[in-house]
Amino acid sequence: MMVDIDLSQPPFSLLDESGKARVSKGVDLGYFDNEEIILDAGQPGEFVFIIHKGEVAELDSTLPGDQGRIGHYSAGDLFGAISIINGKSRYRFKAEQETLCYLLPKALFEQLCEAYPAFAEFFRQTLANKTRLLIEQRNEGGMTMAGFMLASIADCMRPPLIVGEATTVAQAAAALDDSHADSVLIQAAGRFGMVTKTDLLNALVLEGLDKGSPVLGIAQFTLVSAKPGDYLFQALVSMTRHKVSRVVVLENETPVGVVELTDVLSYFSSRSYMVSLEVEQADDLDALAVASARLPELVKALMAQGVRLRFVMDLLAALNGRIVNKAFQFIVAPPYQAQCCLLVMGSEGRGEQILKTDQDNALILADGSDWPDCAADMQRLTETLIKLGYPPCPGNIMVSNPGWVKSESAWRETITHWAAKRDGASLMNLAIMLDAHAVAGDATLLEGLRAHLFECCTRDELLLSYFARAALSFSTPLTLFGTLKKPEHGIDIKKGGIFPIVHGVRTLALERRIQPTSTLARLEALAEEGRLERDFAEDLGEALSLFAELRLQQQLARLEGRQKSEEPNRVVVQSLSSLERDLLREALGIVKSFKQRLSHRFHLEY
Amino acid sequence: MLRSIRRAADRRRQADGQYGWLFNPYTGDEMVSIDCETTGLDPKTAELVSVAAVRIKEGRVLISDSLDLRLQCPESLSGDSIKIHGLRGIDLDGGETLDEALEKLLDFIGNRPLLGWCIDFDLAVINRHLRPRFGFDLPNACLDMVNVYRREVRRTRPDLEPDLRFEAMAKALGVPVMGRHTALGDAVTTALMYVRLKNGSRRAS
Numbered sequence: 001m002m003v004d005i006d007l008s009q010p011p012f013s014l015l016d017e018s019g020k021a022r023v024s025k026g027v028d029l030g031y032f033d034n035e036e037i038i039l040d041a042g043q044p045g046e047f048v049f050i051i052h053k054g055e056v057a058e059l060d061s062t063l064p065g066d067q068g069r070i071g072h073y074s075a076g077d078l079f080g081a082i083s084i085i086n087g088k089s090r091y092r093f094k095a096e097q098e099t100l101c102y103l104l105p106k107a108l109f110e111q112l113c114e115a116y117p118a119f120a121e122f123f124r125q126t127l128a129n130k131t132r133l134l135i136e137q138r139n140e141g142g143m144t145m146a147g148f149m150l151a152s153i154a155d156c157m158r159p160p161l162i163v164g165e166a167t168t169v170a171q172a173a174a175a176l177d178d179s180h181a182d183s184v185l186i187q188a189a190g191r192f193g194m195v196t197k198t199d200l201l202n203a204l205v206l207e208g209l210d211k212g213s214p215v216l217g218i219a220q221f222t223l224v225s226a227k228p229g230d231y232l233f234q235a236l237v238s239m240t241r242h243k244v245s246r247v248v249v250l251e252n253e254t255p256v257g258v259v260e261l262t263d264v265l266s267y268f269s270s271r272s273y274m275v276s277l278e279v280e281q282a283d284d285l286d287a288l289a290v291a292s293a294r295l296p297e298l299v300k301a302l303m304a305q306g307v308r309l310r311f312v313m314d315l316l317a318a319l320n321g322r323i324v325n326k327a328f329q330f331i332v333a334p335p336y337q338a339q340c341c342l343l344v345m346g347s348e349g350r351g352e353q354i355l356k357t358d359q360d361n362a363l364i365l366a367d368g369s370d371w372p373d374c375a376a377d378m379q380r381l382t383e384t385l386i387k388l389g390y391p392p393c394p395g396n397i398m399v400s401n402p403g404w405v406k407s408e409s410a411w412r413e414t415i416t417h418w419a420a421k422r423d424g425a426s427l428m429n430l431a432i433m434l435d436a437h438a439v440a441g442d443a444t445l446l447e448g449l450r451a452h453l454f455e456c457c458t459r460d461e462l463l464l465s466y467f468a469r470a471a472l473s474f475s476t477p478l479t480l481f482g483t484l485k486k487p488e489h490g491i492d493i494k495k496g497g498i499f500p501i502v503h504g505v506r507t508l509a510l511e512r513r514i515q516p517t518s519t520l521a522r523l524e525a526l527a528e529e530g531r532l533e534r535d536f537a538e539d540l541g542e543a544l545s546l547f548a549e550l551r552l553q554q555q556l557a558r559l560e561g562r563q564k565s566e567e568p569n570r571v572v573v574q575s576l577s578s579l580e581r582d583l584l585r586e587a588l589g590i591v592k593s594f595k596q597r598l599s600h601r602f603h604l605e606y
Numbered sequence: 607m608l609r610s611i612r613r614a615a616d617r618r619r620q621a622d623g624q625y626g627w628l629f630n631p632y633t634g635d636e637m638v639s640i641d642c643e644t645t646g647l648d649p650k651t652a653e654l655v656s657v658a659a660v661r662i663k664e665g666r667v668l669i670s671d672s673l674d675l676r677l678q679c680p681e682s683l684s685g686d687s688i689k690i691h692g693l694r695g696i697d698l699d700g701g702e703t704l705d706e707a708l709e710k711l712l713d714f715i716g717n718r719p720l721l722g723w724c725i726d727f728d729l730a731v732i733n734r735h736l737r738p739r740f741g742f743d744l745p746n747a748c749l750d751m752v753n754v755y756r757r758e759v760r761r762t763r764p765d766l767e768p769d770l771r772f773e774a775m776a777k778a779l780g781v782p783v784m785g786r787h788t789a790l791g792d793a794v795t796t797a798l799m800y801v802r803l804k805n806g807s808r809r810a811s
Contacts, residue, residue, distance in 0.1 A: 003669070004784075029667040029794065031781075031801045053782055098780045100798070103666060 003027055005050055005102055006076060010579055011122040019116055027102040032056075032095040039093040045083030047103040051075050054099025059092045071585050072096075076578035081123045084109055153235055154228040156264065157249050157257030160185050162192075163215070170211040173200055182262075183246055185255055186219045192255055193219030194248065225250045226259065233311045235259050240276045240318045279322050285330060285384060292323050292388045296355055296559055303552065309354075309545045310520055317351030317518075320344075321439045324361075327384050328440040332377055339369035341438050341445035342381075345397065349435035350502070351518040352548065355555050359390040360397045360432060362404040364411055364445045378405055397432060408445055412452050419456040422466050430457070430467065431503065434510055437517050454513045464511055468602040471503040472595055490570035497547040500591050501540055504598050508532070519544055540594060543587035550576075550584070609743075616742035625712065629745050632717045637662045637749070639721045639797035640711075641789045642728045643691040645682040649730035653680030655693050657707060657732075658789035659714050660797055662721070665805055667797045673714045674790040676701040691787050708736055719747040723772055723796045726750065751775075751796050758803055775799060 003024040005012070012020060027050070032038050038049065041061055049056075051073055058071040058079065070091055073079050083089035084106050113120035161181045163172060165188035172184050172195060183196045195215055203209040203218045226235050226247045235247050245261035275298050278291035295316065302312045321344070328342050346360035347353040363378060365371065382400035386392055399405055406414065415433065418426035433453060438446040457463055474495035502519050509522040512531055516522055520541050527537035550571050573581060598604065617629040640659040644652035660672040679698040688694055702710070711732075722728050725748055733743040752770050759768040769778070772792070776783045781798045785791025 026670045028670050029798060030665065031667075031798055031805055033802075033805045036805070098802070100782065105670075 003102065004052065006578070009076070009577065011078070011119055014118040014122055015112065015116050019112060019119070022108065022112065023104065026108040027104050030101045030103045032099045032101065034095055034098050036095045036099075037092060038095055038099070038101070039080060039083060039089045041090060041092045042088055043083075044088050045080050045086075046106050047080055048078060048084065048106075048109050049080045049093075050078045050102040050104065052100045052102055054101075055096045056099055057094050057096050059094060061092050070589065073585075074581075077582065078578075081109065085123055152228065153226055153230050153232055153249055153259055154257075156232050157228070157259045158263065160248070160255040160258050162187055162255065165189070165214070165216050167215050168212050169200060169203065169209060169215050169218075172215040176200075181258075182260055183258060184215075185248070185258075186216055188216055188219070191221060192223065192248070193221040194223055194246075195219050196246070223248045223250075227251065228256060231311065232259070232264060233307070234314070236264050237311075237314045237318050239264070240315070240322065243280070276319055276322070279319060279326065282326060285327070285387065288323060288326055288330075289388050292356075295319065295389075296556070299354055299552070300556055303549075303556070309549045309552070310541075313352055313354060313518075313548070316354050317348075320348060320353060320356075321437075323388060324385065325440040327388060328381065331381050331384060332440075336369070336371045336374075336377075337441055339366045339371060339442070340364060341441040341443060342399070343436040343446060344439050345432045345436045347435075349432075349437040349517050351437070352502075354548070354552055355559070356389050356391070358393040359385050360393050361385075361399050362397070362433075362436065363399045363406075364441075364449060365405070365407045366442065366445060367408050369407070374405065375402060408448065411449050415449070415453050416456055419453075419460065419463060422463055427467055427470065431470075431506060434506060435517050450515070454510070457510055458513055464507065465602040465604065467510065468504070468507040468598050469604055471500045471507065471598055472604060474499065490572040492569050493547050493551050493571045494569035497588060497591055498544065498551070500595055501544045501547075504594055505540070507598070507602070536590075536594075539590050543590045546583055546587045550580075612743060613745050616745060620742055623741075625740065625742070628712065628717050630717055632719060632747070634718065635663065636718050637721050637797075637800070638715045638718045639667075639793045639800065640715070640725070640728060641722060641793040641796065642731055643687075643693065643787070643789045644731055645680055645684060645687045647727075649727055649734070651682065652731050653682045654704065654707070654731060654735065655680065655683065655687070655691060655698065656789040657711055658793045659711065660790065660793050661718070662797050662801060665801050667794060667801060669794055672790060672794075673710065675707045675710060677707050678703055691789075704735055705739060708732070708739060712740075715744075715746065717746060719749060720744070721749045721751060721796060721800055723751045723775075723792065723799075749800075751799055754800065754803060755779075779803065 005023065005027070007013070007015070007020045007023065012023060015023065029052075030047075030049075032054070038056060039045065053075055056073045056077075056079065057069060058073070060070050071079075079093060080089070113123075158181070161175060161179050161183070162185045163175060165186060167175075167186065172186075176182070176184055176197060183194055186193045186195060193216070195218055199218050199220070200215075204211070209218070224238055224242045224244050224247045226238065226249055228249050228251055238247055239245065239261055247259050248255050249257040249259060275291060275294050278294070279288065282288040282291055299312060299316065302315075303309075324342070324344060329337070332340075341364045343349065343362045343364065344360065345362060347357060348360060359382070363374075365374070371377075378399040382392070382398045392398065397404055415430070418430050418433075430453070433449075436446060436450070457467075474492075505519050505522050505526070508514075508526055508531060509516075512526065512529060514522050514525045514529075516525060523532065523537040523541050526532045527534045532540075551569060554569075554571065571584075573584070576584065613629075620626045620629060638659050638661050640657070642657050643655045645655060646652040654677050656674070656676045658672065658674045661668045676693065676698055678701045679695045683695055683698075720729075729744060729748065737743060752775075755775055756768050756770065759766055769775070772795075773783060773786070776795055776799060779799050779802045781795060781802055783791075784794045784798075786795070
């Protein structure tokens with residue numbers, strides 16, 4: 001009765017009833033005056049502090065002024081555990097208000113750690129693991145659906161039906177019928193090709209092939225493949241992207257299974273596939289607009305089911321890409337489609353757009369192309385996209401603007417010019433171009449241009465340093481935690497969290513000539529190259545997902561009209577749960593150390 | 607005056623008894639905050655319903671090792687007091703006998719100084735039961751939180767007339783009221799008020 005700690009929150013939720021009772025019975029109360037130092041750097045940790053009332057700052061006294069602020073804790077938060085584990089405190093904890101804390105003695109804490117390994121593990125965990133905890137907690141109840149969504153391919157694949165290269169069409173058909181399968185794999189010269197029932201039907205009926213002819217002739221050898229450990233969700237994404245209904249599961253280049261679209265569908269009975277089907281089947285703009293308008297609903301459903309944000313992003317990027325691609329095909333006559341390449345840029349190019357934001361797009365025309373109505377067509381494309389729910393770009397970075405429709409060689413010149421000029425606008429344009437992703441037309445045009453961009457920039461240290469500087473332009477809002485005069489102002493999650501990560505990673509990708517455009521894929525590639533430690537890269541990715549998720553919650557709330565704020569990027573810290581706050585604090589800490597690395601690498605200290 | 611004479615007499619009588627050590631001067635750095643819930647407000651007739659005590663050490667309130675005793679239902683338990691402390695007859699089933707409770711209380715507080723909010727009332731009720739059974743009054747040094755607070759307000763804000771009601775004091779000191787009208791809750795809140803005041807003046811000096 002005397003102990004008012006929320007034991008249903010991690011880390012205490014990791015204890016059983018008797019463990020929780022030991023906490024309630026074992027804590028004392030401590031009172032600290034404003035400005036009082038609760039635990040100083042270098043002091044041995046004697047207690048875990050759980051704040052009942054008040055606010056505490058975590059300070060690194062070796063750094064001057066506000067830079068030294070590592071974290072901020074308020075009611076419900078916990079600190080001091082790490083100091084006990086490490087033997088002494090690394091930083092200074094100072095009360096910023098009169099503060100009342102529950103004190104969990106060291107001995108009891110150590111006994112609990114010993115008796116409950118999961119509890120002990122909590123304090124050693126990286127951000128990635130803590131986020132998982134948060135998700136698990138949110139999904140108690142909805143857990144089964146999330147379990148489905150996070151099922152791996154191995155859970156859902158069927159064994160492959162493999163036949164030799166001498167197999168005839170009739171034998172293949174018999175084999176398919178015997179095993180109730182839809183597709184058969186042909187092994188020929190160490191490679192594998194696929195023949196589906198539809199292929200057989202077309203070959204026999206449309207092309208009039210003889211029953212006795214070898215099936216090898218109609219096999220498809222470019223396979224859309226996946227690994228058994230991949231998420232089932234990713235299989236769905238690649239099916240959407242490649243417009244096929246099955247993927248082959250390869251392990252060490254050998255097929256170990258096939259995942260059929262129908263199988264995946266039995267897992268995802270929800271509307272996610274329905275929306276992508278609607279997008280595929282739309283044969284006019286109106287139908288496409290209807291499908292497109294259902295995307296926010298899909299996002300909400302997926303989030304409610306606890307699907308991890310990065311998979312939602314992947315799926316949405318694929319769907320948005322298909323929608324833009326369709327619109328392009330409706331408007332641009334086929335002969336011109338091969339002569340140009342439509343790019344989406346900014347967050348859309350990085351595949352990080354979840355709800356529709358401004359359209360950022362551009363067009364590359366092949367050199368020597370002949371397309372008299374290009375400007376009019378592009379004007380219509382922009383207008384169509386507005387109708388489909390993509391608002392116009394306030395900076396006018398759209399294909400309706402002739403400045404963003406250029407021939408390949410003109411683009412090269414422009415990029416060279418931007419790289420040489422290095423002023424604010426040029427750097428921003430370079431950043432936008434660097435995130436470009438081809439959604440329609442001839443993608444090789446973009447590849448050539450990107451190679452040129454890397455050529456212009458990667459060896460220019462000065463340019464890289466100018467480029468990187470933008471990542472530091474907004475301070476990390478750790479200091480603002482809880483101490484805001486008007487808490488409803490919140491902290492700007494985009495400036496404080498998302499932008500520094502995205503731009504910093506983009507800079508490193510530019511330096512290392514990394515092709516992928518999504519921040520998570522870039523991080524993966526940077527870790528692969530050894531440019532970033534894997535742990536750090538994972539934490540950065542996790543931090544980004546967390547920020548994006550918090551922002552998404554705000555945006556969804558705004559869509560539903562629950563929140564009227566004009567500032568979708570502001571997160572009100574006080575409205576978060578203490579675990580969310582803990583995660584946010586940690587994520588912002590990671591952003592801060594990433595910025596320090598950047599400023600060290602690109603000499604931005606002065 | 608009367609109290610000190612009584613204490614001297616008690617002390618001589620108890621010198622070789624089981625509780626003689628209670629009369630030794632205290633040398634440690636702990637205090638004990640106590641509170642009682644009773645059946646009435648008149649110290650001459652009120653019976654004990656529950657007694658709680660919690661130690662204060664180095665600015666911490668040791669709630670993990672506190673004493674919280676419920677007594678067997680006294681005859682005078684009436685509707686009026688139940689409305690305040692919320693302990694009905696049935697809640698006191700299985701409670702301690704007065705003898706056991708007082709023995710536990712003596713063991714817990716030892717010769718430490720006592721703290722309480724309007725402690726004279728609690729002392730009067732306890733002593734009324736203690737003397738017939740053990741032959742002495744509580745010999746401990748006593749501190750009344752009301753006096754401590756009044757002195758502090760006089761010193762820092764002589765222009766103010768202090769509001770000495772329990773809740774008002776807690777609010778003025780920024781201390782949350784923990785479990786009001788339970789013996790342990792009031793004892794802990796009083797302890798927190800004390801720690802808060804001592805902390806503040808320690809830093810000021």
